[in-house]
Amino acid sequence: MPDDKRVAILGAGMHPWGKWGRNFVEYGLAAAGDALAEANLPWTSIQYVAGADTIRNGYPGFVAGATFAQALGWTGARVSSAYAACASGAQAINNARAQILAGLCDVALVIGADTTPKGFFKPVGGDRKDDPDWLRFHLMGATNPTYFALYARRRMELFGATEEDFAAVKVKNARHGLENPYARYRKEVTADEVLASPMVADPLRLLEICATSDGGAALVLCSMEFAKRHAGNKDLVTIDAVSTVTPRFPQAIIEMPNFSTDSSVAASSVGPTFKNSIALAAYEEAGIGPEDVSLAEVYDLSSALELDWYEDLNLCKQGEAERLLRDGDTTLGGRVPVNPSGGLSCFGEAIPAQAIAQVCELTWQLRGQATGRQVEGARVGITANQGLFGHGSSVIVSR
Amino acid sequence: MSTAKTRVPAIEGWFTLDEDAPALLGSACTSCGNIAFPKETYFCRNPECQGREFAETPLSRTGKVWSYTDACYQPPDPYVPADPYVPFALCAVELAAEQMVVMGQVVPGIGVDDLTIGTEVELVLDVLHEDDEHEYMVWKWRPVGATSSETSEGAAGA
Numbered sequence: 001m002p003d004d005k006r007v008a009i010l011g012a013g014m015h016p017w018g019k020w021g022r023n024f025v026e027y028g029l030a031a032a033g034d035a036l037a038e039a040n041l042p043w044t045s046i047q048y049v050a051g052a053d054t055i056r057n058g059y060p061g062f063v064a065g066a067t068f069a070q071a072l073g074w075t076g077a078r079v080s081s082a083y084a085a086c087a088s089g090a091q092a093i094n095n096a097r098a099q100i101l102a103g104l105c106d107v108a109l110v111i112g113a114d115t116t117p118k119g120f121f122k123p124v125g126g127d128r129k130d131d132p133d134w135l136r137f138h139l140m141g142a143t144n145p146t147y148f149a150l151y152a153r154r155r156m157e158l159f160g161a162t163e164e165d166f167a168a169v170k171v172k173n174a175r176h177g178l179e180n181p182y183a184r185y186r187k188e189v190t191a192d193e194v195l196a197s198p199m200v201a202d203p204l205r206l207l208e209i210c211a212t213s214d215g216g217a218a219l220v221l222c223s224m225e226f227a228k229r230h231a232g233n234k235d236l237v238t239i240d241a242v243s244t245v246t247p248r249f250p251q252a253i254i255e256m257p258n259f260s261t262d263s264s265v266a267a268s269s270v271g272p273t274f275k276n277s278i279a280l281a282a283y284e285e286a287g288i289g290p291e292d293v294s295l296a297e298v299y300d301l302s303s304a305l306e307l308d309w310y311e312d313l314n315l316c317k318q319g320e321a322e323r324l325l326r327d328g329d330t331t332l333g334g335r336v337p338v339n340p341s342g343g344l345s346c347f348g349e350a351i352p353a354q355a356i357a358q359v360c361e362l363t364w365q366l367r368g369q370a371t372g373r374q375v376e377g378a379r380v381g382i383t384a385n386q387g388l389f390g391h392g393s394s395v396i397v398s399r
Numbered sequence: 400m401s402t403a404k405t406r407v408p409a410i411e412g413w414f415t416l417d418e419d420a421p422a423l424l425g426s427a428c429t430s431c432g433n434i435a436f437p438k439e440t441y442f443c444r445n446p447e448c449q450g451r452e453f454a455e456t457p458l459s460r461t462g463k464v465w466s467y468t469d470a471c472y473q474p475p476d477p478y479v480p481a482d483p484y485v486p487f488a489l490c491a492v493e494l495a496a497e498q499m500v501v502m503g504q505v506v507p508g509i510g511v512d513d514l515t516i517g518t519e520v521e522l523v524l525d526v527l528h529e530d531d532e533h534e535y536m537v538w539k540w541r542p543v544g545a546t547s548s549e550t551s552e553g554a555a556g557a
Contacts, residue, residue: 122475129410134477139409139527139537140504141474146489149468157466157516201468202511249446250433254465254491254500259437264498266433266445 001287001398006238007100008227009397010107010220011039012360017184017215017347021115024057027216027353028068028113035109039220041230043072046220047105052092052112052352053083055124064352065092068111078105085387086299087244088112089217089355090395094242096221106226112352113216120144121212123257133257133388140259145209145302147256149201152304156203159319161307163203165326167194169303170208170345172331177342179372182357184213185346194303208303213348217356219363237366239359241285241396247274256388275312275386282382282394283314290314293336294378295365297358299385300343309384310338313394332373340365340373358383359395366399409527409535413437415457416536421524422457423501423538429454434497458501461543462492464518465500469511479528479535488513490540492520506541519543 013034015027036043051065060067065081078099082091089112096108120143123134136142155161171191177183189207197207227236247255250262252269262269272280283289290313298309307321315336316324324330330338339345341361344354362381364370379399386392408416413436414423426438430450433443436458443450467490473480488505505514506525520540527537 120472120475123477125476127477135410136502137474138477138479140489140502141470141478141480141487142489142502143470143472143474146468146470150466150489150491153466153468153516199469199471201470203468249444252500254502258502260435260501261499262444263434266428266431267447 001238001240003224004101006224006240007097007221008224009237009239009359009363010041010222010227010231011035011037012363013038013218014182014357014360015113015216016182017213017350019118019184020214022214024054024061024113024115024214024216025067025071027115027214028064028111028218029071031113031216031218031353032068032072032109032111035218035220041107041220044075046075046077046107046109048096048099048108049077049079050092050096050108050110051079051081052088052110052356053081054114054352055083056117057115064111084244084391085389086349086351086385087355087387087391087393088352089357090242090244090385090393093219093221093239093356093359093395094244097239097242100221100223107220107222110219110221110356111216112356114350114352115214116212116350118212132259136257136259143201144256145201145204147254148209148302148305149204150254151308152203152302155304155307159322161304161322163195164191165307165322166203166208166303167191168325169300169306170194172325173300173339173343173345176332176340176373177346180342180346183342183346184211184348204302204304210301210344211348213350215347215350215353215357217353217360219356219359235399237363237397237399239395240398241282241394243278243282243285243394244392245277245281246390248277255390273312274390275308275384275392276314278386278392278394279313279382279384282396286396286398288380288396292380293382295336295340295362295375295381296338297341297343297361297381297383298338300339300345301349303345306338306343313382313384332375337375340370340375342373355383355385355393355395358385359397362397366397404529404532404534406534406536409537414524414538416524418524420460421522421538422460423522425456425458425497426453427456434499436499436501459494459496461519461521462494462501464514464516464520465491465493466516467491467505467511467514490514490520492540504537504539506539509542509545513542513545
């Protein structure tokens, strides 16, 4: 890939995921400090700060880029703050990347961090009858897991997925995350334990639905020219694609927080589904195909949803995800390990940090630094995530 | 005693209050015919269409279950739960004429064990929550031929 189409990852940093209730800025600064240390750059050399916003921490969260920049000490660096639900981190990465590729800056710092309340995510407060996210809770009591459960039930019906398959995803990811120092849950679970955990939204059980977590992640990104000057000609890890495509009308699959799909009366639904199109755009941008992928970090908001991603990333054909799982292809040591970090299953979701954390993991994997969970010989990694309201992302990283 | 309360919609303009044959109220674009629920009021969502005028259109009262689940734990505010909380089922329903899928709660007494993908369901009105003077009504789905149960025990599908 030509140097004017990719950016280098000089440093990655994370604050461990957990549930402490401290100020989100603290997690973000810890991650930023680690990323800068890995990059061997002082904060004062950063020309552009891209913050991923959090909507549950008041005004400082809405302007996260500036909040982090002020906390690190004003330097006059340019700044952006981005909110895109679960894809916020990818938007921040893309903001920094666009600035670098446009030649407007050489080196940028991307930061996302969150502090989350306990329990189900709920909508922003107030009495807001023109906000579908507020209305779906009020009129239907439809929490996020109920939407994940609708998809899980479809897999069972269409492709013969079983509760045991869903449990096996959790067992796999729990094992993957055991040695990850940043994971919140580092405990092996058995299929029996998963299947004995309380039902939350049939057919999904408590141990199969991702928690909400505190956490922070950061990346130092730069131009290829800057990287070669600063870091020499050693193997650089680069970002080769950031896909942030929107769905295409008519969207025939029900999506959070909607009450209905689009109608296909006036226009036929043709072409790939939204989640599939996110990955296809990333592959096209990077000029590679799914056969080139060494590993993937995907949004396992539920255990069943991870199986959907196998197909949406074209790691297998539709209806073959269960076979891929059962054959061990997506387990560490298999053909294309998925969520070697342990995934959301071991982390829980810290919304604005999560898409950045996915790229941190890929960076360490491609450098061979993912101790205890290393995918041997990893050359290319892909991330996938989906937020509400038509936001989603996929990032491709290579070495 | 609940009969003394005034029945009002939990949200204005989303469905008719016809107790026997209620219908969801969608919009039909007068230019391209695109149907939307809830109603579109400003711009047509069809990217090929410049339409800005919409006719209110009642949606099909019956459809087939596209998928289903339940809410075993009490949803957070602004859901107004019964006290004590009673789990309920939810389903997404394919409407053939409209070529779309619409979600909704399933009536009390019908749980996930009573549903399959493809089950034919019809739209009914039911109480979402109530206060001293009002019953706030919402649409729910009920399997065709099933009667709304007096008991809610089955709703958890346990």
